Amino acid sequence: MTAKLTFYTNPMSRGRIARWMLEETGAPYETEYLSFGGAMKSADYKAVNPMGKVPAIRHGDKVVTECAAICAYLADAFPEAGLAPPTDKRGSYYRWMFFAAGPLEMAVVNNALGFQIPEDKLRMAGCGRMSDVMETLEAAVSASPYIAGDRFSAADVYVGSHIGWGIGFGTIEKRPAFLDYWGRVSEREAYKRANALDDAQMPKQAG
Known part of the structure; x- marks a missing residue:
């Protein structure tokens, strides 16, 4: 059962x-x-x-x-x-899912709340600078059709949701790479x- x-x-x-x-x-x-x-x-x-x-x-x-x-x-x-790659090919899958759960969410929420991490405290924060997070995310979604390679996975649900919400609420810049990636994953019937x-x-x- x-x-x-x-x-x-x-x-x-x-x-x-x-x-x-x-x-x-x-x-x-x-x-x-x-x-x-x-x-x-x-x-x-x-x-x-x-x-x-x-x-x-x-x-x-x-x-x-x-x-x-x-x-x-x-x-x-x-x-x-x-919705998950084979266990021996999950490096990017885990990497980007938990990048979104950690540095991305932390940076976006801090920024939305108007909190800027002091330069001398950046090493204490897992996200570092907002600009670093955005550049890293842009490179990640530009490297392949989906965040972990050529196939859609659960990591795209999680990363895609953060990008879609961020674009919708104005907390993530509408960079062409983000718009292109979100447009692709949000067309899914699910x-x-x-x-x-x-x-x-x-x-x-x-x-």
Whole structure:
């Protein structure tokens, strides 16, 4: 029997990344929508994620939180979807997925909040300068059709989501390389399905 897969989310959250990944796997799953500050901070949900944040998934008796971890887990849990390279060819796959989870997200959030890391403290920050992060990301998405090579993978779900959100909210520059890459990955049917599902819930889950 296939293990039950439950997805905890709110459409106004990073849960959209996990939703896209779930749709890419093609696996059946149930969705539980949680309100901010209410159900998300309840004792029941904190038993799933003590941080009281979404997204999270429960797959059988396994719980996974954090978007990059969810993407990597689902790629391995449903290998038939072909969303991860062979284990001996995962260098770029892991590298860029966790570059987005670390330096990219840190740099973008700091910049959006108006926080500039002092020059004499740059070595303490994993992201370094925002300009360095953007140049590195631009080179990465320009090197091949997809972030880990010639085939789409879970790393594209994660990296692509960061770029798409950044372009949409003005936190990442609209460089031609970013626009080209985002245009390519956002044409996937799984992305369109995921986006439609979350958009349909926006009026209901805005609280």
